[in-house]
Amino acid sequence: MAAFETPALGEYLVIPLVRVDAMAHSKPFVAKPEHQQGLGFPGELVPDWEKVAVAKLGELVSQSRALRVFLDSCVKCGACTDKCHYFLGTSDPKNMPVARQDLLRSVYRRYYTFAGKHFPKLVGARDMSKEVLDDWYSYFHQCSQCRRCSVFCPYGIDTAEISMAARDIMDSVGLGQKYSNEIIGKVHTIGNNLGLPGPALRDTLDGLEEDVKEATGADVKFPLDQKGAEVLLITPSADFFAEPHVDGLIGYAKVFHAAGISWTLSSHASEAANFSLFIGNHDNLQKVAERIREAAIDLGVKRIVVGECGHAWRVAYSFWNTLIGPFDFLDPSYPAPQHICEVTYDLIRRGALTLDRSANDDKVVTFHDSCNVSRGSRMGDVPGGQFLIPREIIRACVNKFVDMAPETIGEATFCCGGGGGLLTDDLVELRVKGALPRMQALQQVVEEHGVNYMAAICAICKSQFTKVLPYYKHPMEMIGSVHGLVSNAIVLGPGQ
Amino acid sequence: MSALTVLYALLFYAAAAILVGGVAYKSWVYARTPQPLKIPIPPAPTTRRGVALRMLTEITLFRSLFRSNKWIWLFGWVFHVALLAVLLRHLRYFTEPVWAWVTLIQPFGVYAGFAMVAGLAGLWARRMFVDRVRYISSPSDHLMLALLVAIAASGLAMKYLVHTDIVALKAFFLGLMVLDWQELPADPLLLVHLALVAALMIVFPLSKLLHAPGVFFSPSLNQADDARERRHAAGWSASIGHAGRARGG
Numbered sequence: 143m144a145a146f147e148t149p150a151l152g153e154y155l156v157i158p159l160v161r162v163d164a165m166a167h168s169k170p171f172v173a174k175p176e177h178q179q180g181l182g183f184p185g186e187l188v189p190d191w192e193k194v195a196v197a198k199l200g201e202l203v204s205q206s207r208a209l210r211v212f213l214d215s216c217v218k219c220g221a222c223t224d225k226c227h228y229f230l231g232t233s234d235p236k237n238m239p240v241a242r243q244d245l246l247r248s249v250y251r252r253y254y255t256f257a258g259k260h261f262p263k264l265v266g267a268r269d270m271s272k273e274v275l276d277d278w279y280s281y282f283h284q285c286s287q288c289r290r291c292s293v294f295c296p297y298g299i300d301t302a303e304i305s306m307a308a309r310d311i312m313d314s315v316g317l318g319q320k321y322s323n324e325i326i327g328k329v330h331t332i333g334n335n336l337g338l339p340g341p342a343l344r345d346t347l348d349g350l351e352e353d354v355k356e357a358t359g360a361d362v363k364f365p366l367d368q369k370g371a372e373v374l375l376i377t378p379s380a381d382f383f384a385e386p387h388v389d390g391l392i393g394y395a396k397v398f399h400a401a402g403i404s405w406t407l408s409s410h411a412s413e414a415a416n417f418s419l420f421i422g423n424h425d426n427l428q429k430v431a432e433r434i435r436e437a438a439i440d441l442g443v444k445r446i447v448v449g450e451c452g453h454a455w456r457v458a459y460s461f462w463n464t465l466i467g468p469f470d471f472l473d474p475s476y477p478a479p480q481h482i483c484e485v486t487y488d489l490i491r492r493g494a495l496t497l498d499r500s501a502n503d504d505k506v507v508t509f510h511d512s513c514n515v516s517r518g519s520r521m522g523d524v525p526g527g528q529f530l531i532p533r534e535i536i537r538a539c540v541n542k543f544v545d546m547a548p549e550t551i552g553e554a555t556f557c558c559g560g561g562g563g564l565l566t567d568d569l570v571e572l573r574v575k576g577a578l579p580r581m582q583a584l585q586q587v588v589e590e591h592g593v594n595y596m597a598a599i600c601a602i603c604k605s606q607f608t609k610v611l612p613y614y615k616h617p618m619e620m621i622g623s624v625h626g627l628v629s630n631a632i633v634l635g636p637g638q
Numbered sequence: 639m640s641a642l643t644v645l646y647a648l649l650f651y652a653a654a655a656i657l658v659g660g661v662a663y664k665s666w667v668y669a670r671t672p673q674p675l676k677i678p679i680p681p682a683p684t685t686r687r688g689v690a691l692r693m694l695t696e697i698t699l700f701r702s703l704f705r706s707n708k709w710i711w712l713f714g715w716v717f718h719v720a721l722l723a724v725l726l727r728h729l730r731y732f733t734e735p736v737w738a739w740v741t742l743i744q745p746f747g748v749y750a751g752f753a754m755v756a757g758l759a760g761l762w763a764r765r766m767f768v769d770r771v772r773y774i775s776s777p778s779d780h781l782m783l784a785l786l787v788a789i790a791a792s793g794l795a796m797k798y799l800v801h802t803d804i805v806a807l808k809a810f811f812l813g814l815m816v817l818d819w820q821e822l823p824a825d826p827l828l829l830v831h832l833a834l835v836a837a838l839m840i841v842f843p844l845s846k847l848l849h850a851p852g853v854f855f856s857p858s859l860n861q862a863d864d865a866r867e868r869r870h871a872a873g874w875s876a877s878i879g880h881a882g883r884a885r886g887g
Contacts, residue, residue, distance in 0.1 A: 216846060219761075298853075461675055463869045464870050465875070518677075
């Protein structure tokens with residue numbers, strides 16, 4: 143990893159002048175054959191890969207209206223050019239959403255459109271070549287699939303769909319990304335991203351029970367594989383051990399405990415994350431999700447609740463019904479699936495939780511909207527519930543809350559810089575630079591309102607900020623779970 | 639019957655066939671291609687009615703673009719609205735008698751010609767002077783603007799500088815529509831204007847102008863946000879079979 147400079151924060155966010163190839167050197171480690179084969183991909187670059195890639199592109203286009211419409215419709219208006227956090231942080235023009243799309247679109251045009259077949263130079267069509275593949279590998283791993291550009295596109299063109307397709311094509315010719323593919327393999331064989339087997343998970347949960355007992359005196363349980371529980375909790379495995387994620391898990395457990403809801407984790411489906419989304423492969427996407435259906439049926443639960451994880455909530459909210467539904471085996475009086483924030487918010491509104499805001503009086507809190515929650519899903523029953531509900535929970539748990547600048551939150555939120563399968567040390571330069579727009583907005587509320595705590599509901603955001611906050615001269619402890627705040631504020635009665 | 643008339647008659651038949659056939663074919667392909675997953679982009683309505691309203695504001699007001707970039711919105715919206723007015727004004731060359739409302743909008747149509755050029759000039763200036771937009775522009779993007787500017791300019795030139803025999807021109811087009819060919823006036827400016835319009839009609843279904851039908855099919859815009867309420871399945875996702883096993887379990 144070459145040395146790099148952390149971008150300087152100015153008074154406001156500046157749209158940079160383009161610097162060609164500024165990030166051409168950024169590439170994640172390539173998956174080894176053993177990482178590839180477990181997912182059904184060739185171990186290394188196949189012979190005649192150019193032809194295989196072009197054929198795969200045609201197949202994907204014929205299977206996805208989104209891809210077809212998005213590849214045809216762009217008019218190069220430029221509206222998206224200043225919307226990507228990676229462009230704003232790196233100045234590399236290939237990180238402008240339209241230019242990133244064009245890496246794939248140029249090949250689509252060459253092989254699948256009249257104009258590209260006959261007038262390639264005129265319309266910017268390119269042959270599939272090693273140079274193109276290198277560009278794909280570099281720049282489709284500089285997209286966190288956060289969908290911010292799509293919000294601002296007059297045709298709703300979603301670069302995430304295009305980068306997912308590109309990664310799927312690369313996997314199909316034997317060029318995979320180590321980080322995502324190794325992790326997906328662990329879910330297939332063990333059941334979670336960490337490769338944490340059932341007994342180790344039980345040990346971890348026992349430890350948490352002791353910790354909570356010591357801290358509060360209450361017998362808060364962390365059940366595993368408990369048949370007949372009402373709720374199956376599906377949460378990112380980072381919640382089991384990583385800081386500050388684990389505070390969130392403790393918060394969920396306290397909420398269930400206080401509300402008297404029986405719940406369980408599953409050792410078969412001990413992972414909410416589904417990195418198959420990032421690599422755009424629907425076979426793996428379905429296969430990873432299927433474990434959750436199996437666990438829910440096996441344990442005989444009535445509800446499935448998803449913990450704080452951004453892309454997992456997108457997959458759960460938007461795709462589960464399609465991939466592993468219908469949920470006719472669950473209690474129809476609850477949404478399936480339900481977000482933990484929906485559960486907590488509902489209990490707060492019904493007055494079922496006792497919360498003491500003063501427990502968080504050492505904090506001035508802001509909230510980072512995670513991209514997949516904001517732009518890939520919803521909560522509650524009205525549009526925008528995904529923005530309202532977490533904030534209402536925070537307001538019920540803290541006295542001092544301020545939002546960051548409106549153009550950096552809600553549907554226009556900036557990605558943390560580590561989403562979409564990029565949360566790996568081999569991409570740390572990209573991650574630090576991509577965090578610039580968020581850090582800029584954070585800096586402003588730190589200076590104006592003394593914010594010292596940024597809450598989030600995404601495991602990737604939490605890990606990413608833990609890593610990058612120090613680059614911007616903030617303590618890594620500044621990032622925390624929303625349910626960590628709940629955990630602090632919740633009052634557990636002695637009889638409970 | 640001059641060779642020129644025959645040439646232009648055939649050109650317009652071909653151009654109309656390519657435009658209509660091409661757009662219809664592309665729309666059919668879009669409609670036939672499945673969208674296996676739900677991918678609405680916020681602010682996504684939760685009902686079909688809401689989606690209809692969203693599409694209406696996108697298509698008539700360019701709402702997302704307005705949020706995105708005020709300059710592109712201004713130039714782009716002015717261009718499109720002006721183009722629509724100009725097209726409607728031209729209906730008088732294809733109808734006999736001319737519909738009353740078409741007569742009514744004639745003066746606006748003329749102003750719209752200038753507005754169209756202004757909008758195109760603004761978009762072209764961005765393409766040349768904003769470094770990000772310059773980077774993403776292909777030769778075809780410039781050519782498309784050149785084509786549209788040339789069409790507008792040649793049209794305005796006929797209105798204000800060198801008039802053509804408009805009565806004969808109208809007879810030519812009315813004749814084309816009923817397969818009763820009439821002589822086309824051989825004015826150079828008119829011939830240029832018509833050839834460019836025919837070129838635009840031909841490139842329409844082969845180029846980025848497909849954004850016009852495409853926007854209606856964009857899943858991120860036209861899907862309702864109701865994934866939990868209604869099970870969506872299409873294409874590969876329709877072949878995932880669970881129903882039987884679930885009820886048994």
